[in-house]
Amino acid sequence: MRFTFATVQYESGDWDSAPLLAANVIDAVARYTSIDVAPSGAIVPLSSEALLRYPLTFLTGHLPVRFTAAEKVMLRRYCERGGLLFVDDHNHDVDGVFHKTCTEELTQTLSPLTKIANTHPLYRSFFTFRDGPPTTSHELNGWGDNLVHEHLMGIERNGRLAVIYSNKDYSSEWSFHPENKKFLSVDNTRFGVNLVVYALTR
Amino acid sequence: MLLALWRLRTPTVSPSPVVAVGVDGTLDTQLATLLRTPSDTIDVTLQSVPTARDRALLRTLRGSGHVLRLRADAPLVASAVSAEAEWRASGGTRVQLVGGHSLVATLSDGAGLLDSVRFDSAGVRRRTGPLEGALLLRGRTTRAAVAPLVAAAPVVARVFVTGAATWESRFLIAALEESGWPVDVAVSLSPTVTVTQGAVRAPSRARHAIAIVLPGASAAAIAALPSFVRRGGGVVIVGEAARSAGLGALRAGAPGTLLAGELGAEAGDKPRHGLDLVPVASLTAGSVALESRDGRVAVAARRIGAGRVVQVGYDNSWLWRMGGSDDAPMAHRRWWSALLSGLVPLSHPTTTVRMTPATDTLDAAPVAALARDIGLPDVRAASASVRGTSRSAALDLRWLMAIATLALVVSWTLRRWRGLA
Numbered sequence: 001m002r003f004t005f006a007t008v009q010y011e012s013g014d015w016d017s018a019p020l021l022a023a024n025v026i027d028a029v030a031r032y033t034s035i036d037v038a039p040s041g042a043i044v045p046l047s048s049e050a051l052l053r054y055p056l057t058f059l060t061g062h063l064p065v066r067f068t069a070a071e072k073v074m075l076r077r078y079c080e081r082g083g084l085l086f087v088d089d090h091n092h093d094v095d096g097v098f099h100k101t102c103t104e105e106l107t108q109t110l111s112p113l114t115k116i117a118n119t120h121p122l123y124r125s126f127f128t129f130r131d132g133p134p135t136t137s138h139e140l141n142g143w144g145d146n147l148v149h150e151h152l153m154g155i156e157r158n159g160r161l162a163v164i165y166s167n168k169d170y171s172s173e174w175s176f177h178p179e180n181k182k183f184l185s186v187d188n189t190r191f192g193v194n195l196v197v198y199a200l201t202r
Numbered sequence: 203m204l205l206a207l208w209r210l211r212t213p214t215v216s217p218s219p220v221v222a223v224g225v226d227g228t229l230d231t232q233l234a235t236l237l238r239t240p241s242d243t244i245d246v247t248l249q250s251v252p253t254a255r256d257r258a259l260l261r262t263l264r265g266s267g268h269v270l271r272l273r274a275d276a277p278l279v280a281s282a283v284s285a286e287a288e289w290r291a292s293g294g295t296r297v298q299l300v301g302g303h304s305l306v307a308t309l310s311d312g313a314g315l316l317d318s319v320r321f322d323s324a325g326v327r328r329r330t331g332p333l334e335g336a337l338l339l340r341g342r343t344t345r346a347a348v349a350p351l352v353a354a355a356p357v358v359a360r361v362f363v364t365g366a367a368t369w370e371s372r373f374l375i376a377a378l379e380e381s382g383w384p385v386d387v388a389v390s391l392s393p394t395v396t397v398t399q400g401a402v403r404a405p406s407r408a409r410h411a412i413a414i415v416l417p418g419a420s421a422a423a424i425a426a427l428p429s430f431v432r433r434g435g436g437v438v439i440v441g442e443a444a445r446s447a448g449l450g451a452l453r454a455g456a457p458g459t460l461l462a463g464e465l466g467a468e469a470g471d472k473p474r475h476g477l478d479l480v481p482v483a484s485l486t487a488g489s490v491a492l493e494s495r496d497g498r499v500a501v502a503a504r505r506i507g508a509g510r511v512v513q514v515g516y517d518n519s520w521l522w523r524m525g526g527s528d529d530a531p532m533a534h535r536r537w538w539s540a541l542l543s544g545l546v547p548l549s550h551p552t553t554t555v556r557m558t559p560a561t562d563t564l565d566a567a568p569v570a571a572l573a574r575d576i577g578l579p580d581v582r583a584a585s586a587s588v589r590g591t592s593r594s595a596a597l598d599l600r601w602l603m604a605i606a607t608l609a610l611v612v613s614w615t616l617r618r619w620r621g622l623a
Contacts, residue, residue, distance in 0.1 A: 001518045034392045035367055052525040055369055081524050200367040201397050
């Protein structure tokens with residue numbers, strides 16, 4: 001059964017704010033690894049049993065996040081069983097509406113988020129990122145606070161990361177057509193490969 | 203003489219002793235006492251199946267010339283049990299039981315009750331934790347006991363997992379580690395990148411007890427498997443890996459066409475119906491089917507040299523763990539752990555047991571050997587199959603003949619003296 005990149009659809013907010021991200025990550029995985037990856041991604045409702053068929057899922061948005069009761073139940077079950085949810089704040093804010101509400105919902109549903117050390121195996125699961133999570137162009141000169149976020153945040157279950165939370169705005173960084181990678185001196189989607197490989201091997 | 207002749211024609215009939223085999227399976231009378239009984243016939247009332255020792259005593263009585271009349275007030279059912287330690291992180295025992303159809307019995311050890319069982323014609327298998335002392339099976343009219351086989355030396359039960367990086371490899375490794383199995387891993391991500399855990403890329407009998415081969419396993423790992431299994435290692439071939447060229451001589455059967463699982467069935471009471479299946483289409487000679495689904499062999503096993511190979515047709519058992527019912531993660535762990543436990547080679551078992559199975563759990567009729575080991579005098583036979591010469595009658599005759607001879611000699615001597623006088 002091949003690996004399928006799945007984007008989570010939730011009731012509140014703009015879950016589909018980064019429609020090109022899936023194709024870019026899929027392209028990177030296919031380009032650098034021999035992982036059998038489905039050529040197109042899937043969209044799966046957070047409240048649906050189908051979520052359990054995708055052990056790695058992606059959630060993003062700009063707007064406030066409020067999980068429904070059904071979404072909370074399914075998210076809890078998903079993480080307990082071994083699923084990994086990668087959340088990225090499309091605003092890359094520290095105290096923006098997505099960040100405030102989403103971290104609150106994750107804390108209430110699962111447990112408080114803690115910093116992921118920059119020496120975590122996630123940063124060397126395929127490519128090596130010696131300084132932790134790669135900085136995005138949107139952090140350096142982007143929209144809001146001009147603040148570089150040093151760490152990703154996470155929630156663990158049974159010794160494994162069940163949630164990876166980012167406010168580095170990879171949703172913007174990876175939202176371009178994969179064909180345009182040839183214009184980049186360094187492929188900035190390589191960290192996406194690390195995320196997928198970490199999910200498949202840990 | 204007349205007295206001797208009369209004695210020969212009408213031998214003395216002593217009343218038959220009545221002995222009983224009690225609820226604990228033992229005779230209530232000493233063998234020496236029974237052997238001295240003057241009666242030809244011994245009535246034996248069976249309240250339960252005699253123990254192996256007392257069955258031997260009854261055979262001795264029969265062989266000494268006594269007629270045994272066996273009687274039981276209630277139907278008796280024989281039973282037998284075997285127990286073998288198997289590898290699990292917390293310790294474990296694999297138990298096989300055989301008994302009469304519909305027999306209900308309890309299983310206990312020195313620490314107390316373990317389980318209750320109802321037999322059917324196929325026998326019963328159980329997996330328990332480590333046993334405290336002997337394992338005892340008790341039914342209303344039967345009992346059996348055995349001390350489990352244990353290995354003399356600690357067993358190396360490390361598992362080696364190899365294949366491509368997939369959800370199946372990820373969740374299988376997780377299930378094994380959560381069950382306490384030490385696991386080495388060699389999972390390929392690209393032609394030049396392999397993720398290892400344990401710094402090994404091929405299975406070795408010096409380090410591993412079991413090798414699990416997933417689709418995408420490296421040629422080097424596959425090439426090491428034939429000698430690995432011949433030297434006692436266990437090999438598990440999973441799903442599409444059965445099509446690998448290097449596994450043709452090892453697999454339990456040719457893989458068939460992939461069958462899609464029933465959507466949503468993984469959450470039901472038959473979760474493995476929801477998994478994709480590469481059936482074992484035709485079993486190799488000597489292979490046996492361990493599990494079937496809809497008439498197709500899903501899991502099969504065979505012996506090769508000192509080792510064993512199990513071919514698992516399920517291609518994505520991780521769906522069961524993720525999408526199954528509330529106890530699915532535990533059930534998934536237990537299923538894989540039980541499969542592997544049967545493959546761990548126990549070295550040099552030393553404990554003596556009463557019932558010794560000639561075959562192991564992977565054979566087609568594992569309990570047949572136990573059934574053969576149950577030897578019980580036929581309760582319905584009212585007389586012994588062998589009737590020997592009555593020892594007491596022979597003894598009487600010799601004395602009588604001696605007396606008669608003496609009487610003749612005395613009589614002749616007296617006549618001679620009268621004649622001389």
